[in-house]
Amino acid sequence: MNLTVLAVDDSRTMRDMIRLALVQAGFTVHVAEDGINGLEVLEGLEPDAIITDINMPRMDGFGFIDAVRAQDDHRATPILVLTTESAPELKMRARNAGATGWIVKPFDPIKLVKALQMVAG
Amino acid sequence: MSDPMDPMAEIRASFFIECEELLEALQDGLNQLEDGGEDTETINVVFRAVHSIKGGAGAFGLEALVRFAHRYETVLDEVRSNRLVPDHEALKLFFQAADHLSDLVRACRDDQPLPEETSAALLDELDKLLGDQTEEEVQPQDFTPLGVSLDLPGLSDLDDAADGSDPIPCWTIHFKPAFELYETGNEPQMLLRNLCALGEAEVSCDIGELPGLLDLKPETPHLAWTIRLTADVDEAEIRAVFEFVEGLCRLDITRDADPAAAPEAAAPAPMPDAAAEPGDPRPATPSPAPEAAPKAGSAGNSSKSVVRVDLERIERLVNLVGELVINQAMLSQSLESAGLSPHSDAMNGLEEFQRLTRDIQDSVMMIRAQPVKSLFQRMSRIVREASAAVGKEVRLITDGENTEVDKTVIERLADPLTHMIRNAVDHGLETAEARKASGKTEEGHVRLTAAHRSGRVVIEVADDGGGIDRQKVLETAVRKGLVPSDAVLSDTEIDNLLFLPGFSTAGKVSNLSGRGVGMDVVKTAIQQLGGRISIASERHRGTTFTISLPLTLAVLDGMVVDVAGETLVLPLNVVVETLSLSSEDVQMLRPGANVVRVRGGFVPIYDLGAMLGYRPVRTDFTGCIVLLISLDDGHRAALVIDGIQDQRQVVIKGLDDSFYRAPGIAAATILGDGQIALILDPADIIAGNGPIRVPDRSLKEKRADHG
Numbered sequence: 001m002n003l004t005v006l007a008v009d010d011s012r013t014m015r016d017m018i019r020l021a022l023v024q025a026g027f028t029v030h031v032a033e034d035g036i037n038g039l040e041v042l043e044g045l046e047p048d049a050i051i052t053d054i055n056m057p058r059m060d061g062f063g064f065i066d067a068v069r070a071q072d073d074h075r076a077t078p079i080l081v082l083t084t085e086s087a088p089e090l091k092m093r094a095r096n097a098g099a100t101g102w103i104v105k106p107f108d109p110i111k112l113v114k115a116l117q118m119v120a121g
Numbered sequence: 122m123s124d125p126m127d128p129m130a131e132i133r134a135s136f137f138i139e140c141e142e143l144l145e146a147l148q149d150g151l152n153q154l155e156d157g158g159e160d161t162e163t164i165n166v167v168f169r170a171v172h173s174i175k176g177g178a179g180a181f182g183l184e185a186l187v188r189f190a191h192r193y194e195t196v197l198d199e200v201r202s203n204r205l206v207p208d209h210e211a212l213k214l215f216f217q218a219a220d221h222l223s224d225l226v227r228a229c230r231d232d233q234p235l236p237e238e239t240s241a242a243l244l245d246e247l248d249k250l251l252g253d254q255t256e257e258e259v260q261p262q263d264f265t266p267l268g269v270s271l272d273l274p275g276l277s278d279l280d281d282a283a284d285g286s287d288p289i290p291c292w293t294i295h296f297k298p299a300f301e302l303y304e305t306g307n308e309p310q311m312l313l314r315n316l317c318a319l320g321e322a323e324v325s326c327d328i329g330e331l332p333g334l335l336d337l338k339p340e341t342p343h344l345a346w347t348i349r350l351t352a353d354v355d356e357a358e359i360r361a362v363f364e365f366v367e368g369l370c371r372l373d374i375t376r377d378a379d380p381a382a383a384p385e386a387a388a389p390a391p392m393p394d395a396a397a398e399p400g401d402p403r404p405a406t407p408s409p410a411p412e413a414a415p416k417a418g419s420a421g422n423s424s425k426s427v428v429r430v431d432l433e434r435i436e437r438l439v440n441l442v443g444e445l446v447i448n449q450a451m452l453s454q455s456l457e458s459a460g461l462s463p464h465s466d467a468m469n470g471l472e473e474f475q476r477l478t479r480d481i482q483d484s485v486m487m488i489r490a491q492p493v494k495s496l497f498q499r500m501s502r503i504v505r506e507a508s509a510a511v512g513k514e515v516r517l518i519t520d521g522e523n524t525e526v527d528k529t530v531i532e533r534l535a536d537p538l539t540h541m542i543r544n545a546v547d548h549g550l551e552t553a554e555a556r557k558a559s560g561k562t563e564e565g566h567v568r569l570t571a572a573h574r575s576g577r578v579v580i581e582v583a584d585d586g587g588g589i590d591r592q593k594v595l596e597t598a599v600r601k602g603l604v605p606s607d608a609v610l611s612d613t614e615i616d617n618l619l620f621l622p623g624f625s626t627a628g629k630v631s632n633l634s635g636r637g638v639g640m641d642v643v644k645t646a647i648q649q650l651g652g653r654i655s656i657a658s659e660r661h662r663g664t665t666f667t668i669s670l671p672l673t674l675a676v677l678d679g680m681v682v683d684v685a686g687e688t689l690v691l692p693l694n695v696v697v698e699t700l701s702l703s704s705e706d707v708q709m710l711r712p713g714a715n716v717v718r719v720r721g722g723f724v725p726i727y728d729l730g731a732m733l734g735y736r737p738v739r740t741d742f743t744g745c746i747v748l749l750i751s752l753d754d755g756h757r758a759a760l761v762i763d764g765i766q767d768q769r770q771v772v773i774k775g776l777d778d779s780f781y782r783a784p785g786i787a788a789a790t791i792l793g794d795g796q797i798a799l800i801l802d803p804a805d806i807i808a809g810n811g812p813i814r815v816p817d818r819s820l821k822e823k824r825a826d827h828g
Contacts, residue, residue: 010169013136013177020128055169078306084176100306101365106179118315119307119365
């Protein structure tokens with residue numbers, strides 16, 4: 001199924017890898033390099049799911065999720081958080097900010113696709 | 122891995138490029154921290170740089186890199202959250218860790234053996250900063266959201282059931298979402314569908330709590346589900362489906378004791394009931410869709426999008442553009458000789474062509490240009506290492522990091538510059554005690570600057586040390602037989618002795634700069650780049666080495682002149698003006714040494730024809746044309762020529778490969794008519810032929826150096 005995904009990460013490598021994994025799975029991928037840029041790209045876009053990093057310049061992942069959830073259109077858009085830490089408190093923080101789920105970096109492309117399908121169909 | 126078609130190899134390569142950028146940001150950030158930058162964003166940038174390197178390294182399984190970056194990151198996180206205030210020593214360690222991180226990155230990139238010992242030592246140091254906190258090792262954790270086996274569940278399950286050997290477990294799952302489940306964008310429908318994908322499922326919706334329409338609050342969850350799942354999975358796999366909603370729902374999972382229930386449920390699957398509305402169960406693994414999605418256009422937002430190009434291709438382009446310039450020159454020459462009117466279409470078109478050629482040339486040169494920043498950062502590392510080796514506190518101050526220079530020049534500057542920086546730290550700066558005694562700060566300063574100046578790049582290495590001990594230099598030179606013992610040398614000439622092969626001032630050879638490489642090697646390296654190096658030194662104040670380089674190694678704006686029937690090219694940027702001499706302009710100081718009066722000042726005259734050996738020395742300069750040139754060091758000179766042909770761009774063709782380095786000759790070029798002309802290096806000519814200076818033996822020594 002063709003999902004449209006917005007991926008926000010400040011690392012070009014990570015963006016490339018996400019894009020590669022998802023394009024191979026037939027997804028449409030939009031990328032942004034930080035929270036602010038992510039909100040700009042989100043404008044006029046109706047992604048089936050959003051992936052975001054936490055540590056980013058200008059606006060971090062928590063701020064980005066907050067801002068996305070504040071938009072009526074995206075109250076229920078699934079948001080997956082990319083995190084290197086598997087520490088429970090970070091997951092909780094992400095969830096409190098409104099994240100749907102999380103993906104622990106380094107991610108396996110197949111699992112990333114699967115996780116997206118899990119939350120976004 | 123080297124397969125160019127492999128997209129992962131591409132990304133891996135771009136990861137290492139990104140690493141270089143991150144390492145640069147890391148260096149910058151640390152420098153700012155060192156300068157007492159209170160900005161919280163600075164430590165964030167530093168942290169993120171290490172964090173991103175770790176993230177990427179994890180993706181490529183570079184475990185040593187991940188391990189080191191993780192520990193480094195942990196310490197930085199302490200700083201970030203104000204639990205640790207880095208002192209001078211800690212910052213020094215951060216710099217070392219950054220250096221080591223870049224070593225690791227490069228070792229990983231080039232598949233070189235990793236410097237494990239340094240890693241271990243630095244990790245220990247970092248741990249000390251953390252104090253007693255014990256840090257768990259990071260395990261590259263796998264994310265296991267779904268325990269889906271790749272077999273089609275239905276088929277294999279049925280087979281198993283038929284065998285009857287191992288009855289498929291049957292689970293009953295009660296699932297009641299809480300408000301927060303919806304708030305975080307989770308969707309029961311998805312969860313149920315994922316659950317159905319595990320095996321045969323029967324889903325029923327419990328609408329018992331659903332109030333009447335009047336009392337219904339649309340955002341309050343009322344529904345609950347009961348799922349009877351027959352699947353060869355364990356409880357953990359079922360829980361994994363609910364991983365994201367753990368704590369956001371009530372979830373009871375029980376295994377049915379009665380295996381008899383299995384066949385019932387395993388009967389040709391009644392699709393889960395409408396309340397869950399799962400649609401058609403999709404295959405558990407995504408089928409790679411051939412209709413690849415269009416790439417996002419938003420990538421264009423990135424201000425620094427980069428294309429990697431093989432350097433060879435650029436070289437080819439540069440050469441082709443060089444040919445284009447020559448071709449264009451030939452064309453304009455033949456059109457001119459065809460006697461076309463300057464207002465004809467052909468001539469107008471040619472003018473446009475000329476402009477385009479120049480634009481193309483500039484653009485191509487820009488591709489090769491890089492800021493010297495990366496080079497400077499390498500030097501700051503050299504300073505750190507060198508100062509640690511000789512036990513001096515040294516601070517490197519850099520300026521003009523964004524000055525752009527041809528990539529080849531940058532690469533070939535690294536070695537000579539390294540040597541000069543080491544020299545500055547080792548020999549240039551005094552010991553802390555000596556500095557204190559002479560009223561200086563204990564911390565020595567080395568200043569590294571780059572700037573564009575009159576079409577060239579000028580790089581300076583300056584220290585605030587003791588300056589050159591000229592007495593000692595002269596003694597050494599005499600002892601080594603480089604100059605006669607009765608030589609009388611000016612300060613500049615003594616300073617220049619440092620560049621003689623076989624000269625080394627260090628009374629004792631330290632393990633740092635005394636490696637048998639002298640300043641003569643530095644000078645040769647600079648000259649091979651078409652550059653010059655000079656020294657200015659003041660006792661007790663310090664020494665400054667100035668390197669002046671051409672912006673590019675490929676083209677030159679030149680003035681084409683005639684000398685004794687030969688066509689020569691001079692770099693246009695040194696030419697200040699042209700004069701026609703009359704007899705009263707010229708004053709003879711003594712035979713062979715003349716000066717010309719220019720605007721109230723006197724400028725020495727150099728007879729190019731004689732200096733290059735084309736003809737005997739002139740005695741009468743009346744009616745001659747001279748080019749007044751001004752050099753980087755502020756010296757002015759008047760070069761006598763016979764005539765000026767043109768100003769034009771010429772393509773530089775190196776001679777060093779085929780010939781020896783001729784004094785005064787920088788390179789050659791091919792002119793529009795196919796004729797070959799030599800490109801002169803005026804500063805070199807004048808340095809080698811000083812009619813004004815005292816012609817003693819030391820001068821011959823210097824000339825030998827150029828030869």
